[in-house]
Amino acid sequence: xxxxxxxSLIASYTIPSAAASYTFSSIPxxxxxxxxxxxxxxxxxxxxxxxxxNSDTASNYSFTQFGGDGSATFSYRASNVTxxxxxxxxxxxxFGTGIFHIFxxxxxxxxxxxxxxxxxxxxxxxxxxxLWRSTSAINSITLNVSGTSKTLSAGSTFKxxxxxxxx
Amino acid sequence: xAITKATNxxxxxxxxxxVSADNYYMEPIAKxxxxxxxxxxxxxxxxxQNYKHLQLRxxxxxxxxxxxxxxxxxxxxxxxxxxxNYRTHRLNGNGSSATSNTVQSSGVQILAAxxxxxxxxxxxxxxxxxxxxxxxxxxxxxxxxxRMLAGSDMNGAGDIAFHSSLWMNTAPITNIVINNSVGNFTxxxxxxxxxxxx
Numbered sequence: 103x104x105x106x107x108x109x110s111l112i113a114s115y116t117i118p119s120a121a122a123s124y125t126f127s128s129i130p131x132x133x134x135x136x137x138x139x140x141x142x143x144x145x146x147x148x149x150x151x152x153x154x155x156n157s158d159t160a161s162n163y164s165f166t167q168f169g170g171d172g173s174a175t176f177s178y179r180a181s182n183v184t185x186x187x188x189x190x191x192x193x194x195x196x197f198g199t200g201i202f203h204i205f206x207x208x209x210x211x212x213x214x215x216x217x218x219x220x221x222x223x224x225x226x227x228x229x230x231x232x233l234w235r236s237t238s239a240i241n242s243i244t245l246n247v248s249g250t251s252k253t254l255s256a257g258s259t260f261k262x263x264x265x266x267x268x269x
Numbered sequence: 270x271a272i273t274k275a276t277n278x279x280x281x282x283x284x285x286x287x288v289s290a291d292n293y294y295m296e297p298i299a300k301x302x303x304x305x306x307x308x309x310x311x312x313x314x315x316x317x318q319n320y321k322h323l324q325l326r327x328x329x330x331x332x333x334x335x336x337x338x339x340x341x342x343x344x345x346x347x348x349x350x351x352x353x354n355y356r357t358h359r360l361n362g363n364g365s366s367a368t369s370n371t372v373q374s375s376g377v378q379i380l381a382a383x384x385x386x387x388x389x390x391x392x393x394x395x396x397x398x399x400x401x402x403x404x405x406x407x408x409x410x411x412x413x414x415x416r417m418l419a420g421s422d423m424n425g426a427g428d429i430a431f432h433s434s435l436w437m438n439t440a441p442i443t444n445i446v447i448n449n450s451v452g453n454f455t456x457x458x459x460x461x462x463x464x465x466x467x
Binding site for chain 2: 107108109134135164165166167168169170175176177178179181182203205206209211212213215216217219229230231232233235237265266267268269
């Protein structure tokens with residue numbers, strides 16, 4: 103039997119021109135965790151890229167975050183909200199970065215827990231833990247920008263990896 | 270230009286390793302998925318010594334229900350429970366403020382392996398998580414360094430933690446034990462150990 107990689111690229115996308123959103127769809131249920139690696143730029147400086155699962159736009163999300171902006175630390179909590187923040191983008195030349203873990207994403211018994219660390223070099227470094235209050239298996243991930251009429255900029259990249267189960 | 274190769278052998282060397290996340294450098298070692306009866310302790314023993322680093326990925330819940338909140342899981346290497354052999358520096362966020370401290374005290378959790386949500390009312394189906402990197406775990410010339418990012422969110426409660434930890438022992442790590450300070454791990458808690466080649 104051919105050896106399969108434990109950490110595999112499922113899909114990769116580079117935004118070709120300003121876009122309101124991007125969706126990873128038909129995510130295979132064959133892994134145990136997902137890792138979303140992002141390098142975004144957005145239409146309005148320092149706005150957050152946000153994530154939703156399975157097209158759920160209801161207030162089924164929450165997150166707790168902390169970070170530092172170069173002069174002070176902060177911690178913030180959002181409850182009963184419509185998305186989880188993924189990463190900050192920047193409208194300047196530099197892109198934000200983010201690594202976002204989605205644990206046991208195909209489990210149909212537990213709510214979905216996520217954990218990420220992000221930075222935008224000219225603005226902030228931060229991390230968050232989040233919850234999607236659904237027991238549904240995650241089969242799609244939609245990315246957009248917080249705020250009305252804000253867009254993902256050309257050149258933003260998003261790579262979705264799957265981690266195989268450690269049986 | 271994309272970065273595709275890396276070396277520590279100097280520019281004159283032809284010894285380059287491919288740099289790619291999509292490869293065979295991460296391999297599964299073992300997993301514990303807690304069953305319906307719950308369990309107090311997770312043990313990884315006889316850890317193979319042929320990797321460069323280890324990564325532990327946790328998703329866990331404790332059966333403690335008296336009070337709201339979450340707890341960091343305790344971790345020990347090679348059955349060493351002597352607290353003076355460990356030290357941790359922490360950065361924590363509780364949703365309103367970020368704080369930092371260092372820990373080396375008897376009876377206090379020092380080395381951590383993820384966070385567990387408690388079984389408090391309203392916390393059904395909510396689990397804490399963690400990604401723990403154990404670096405150069407077989408090296409007999411170094412104390413062992415651990416990095417952890419972990420957290421629990423319970424929609425109105427929870428916290429997130431970043432730890433840098435040290436086990437002051439040069440022995441290679443062959444055994445990892447994990448438990449929770451307030452209760453047992455519940456069903457569906459998962460602890461997965463991976464080896465990273467280097």
